[in-house]
Amino acid sequence: MAVSIRDVAVRAGVSVGTVSNVLNRPEEVSSDSVARVSRAIEELGYVRNDAARKLRAGVSTTVGFVVLDGQNPFYSDVVRGAEDEASSHGIAILYGNTDDDPSREKVYLDLFREQQVRGLLIAPYGDVMTQLRRFRASGIATVLVDRFSADSGFSSVSVDSVAGGRLAVEHLIEAGRRRIAFVGGPFDMRQVTDRLAGARAAAENASVLVDLEVVPTSAMTVEEGAAAGAKLLTRPRREWPDALFAANDLLALGLLQSLVAGGRVLVPEPQCRSHRSGSPAA
Secondary structure, eight states, X not given: OOOOHHHXXXXXXXXXXXXXXXXXXXXXXXXXXXXXXXXXXXXXXXXXXXXXXXXXXXXXXXXXXXXXXXXXXXXXXXXXXXXXXXXXXXXEEEXXXXXXXXXXXXXXXXXXXXXXXXXXXXXXXXXXXXXXHHHHHTTOEEEEESSOOSSTTSEEXXXXXXXHHHHHHHHHHHTTOOEEEEEEOOTTXXXXXXXXXXXXXXXXXXXXXXEEEEEEOSSSSHHHHHHHHHHXXXXXXXXXXXXXXXXXXXXXXXXXXXXXXXXXXXXXXXXXXXXXXXXXXX
């Protein structure tokens, strides 16, 4: 059975109010009482329920952060930045990785709402606006990460993925590439569809004929990127794309791994400044 504040008071020979003051306002208690209560806490192994105390006061010291892919270094860096800033204000980050799974996303959102976190940061996988409106109705501030919010009631920190996709393909076209493969998926992920939309716009608006092929993946992972690269290499050489546009860094890493393993990318030795290769550009 957990040790209560009343147990501490009995062991120290003081009132419950005195124990509470020692825990919260020790400057208002005599040094003798502080010593007796501290000794009782040590002997009994009492641990205060700080979360419950904060909830009773109506102020939580935790912020929930839900990300869609914990393996992606981008989100690792974002979470680390959030932790650094939060800790400077005495706030802890509760982190949940949905792994591109809408059901896991819902579990974390329900949990953080039940815990009455002070705020919520979320890089969403699917359409979570209905759930986020419940957070807002409960007075919990919410910020979308890497997703633009059309709802003016929510703040967001995001990039323009459509513009990013357009710029990437424009760069490849300027480099002389004409058969470009977009590797990405699943297509119920907003970031993927936005980057593909930008890529298509660049191809359609180019002054030269550009063939933009879509190579779908079931996830944004290294494994899926490697599988897509291996599949491309099974084609006759004349059917290879001459450029690859990966929807995220993990897919790009997998693509490079498969091309290196297939001998289609030559890795320069450390002393070489450059090394030409006839492989598809990634």
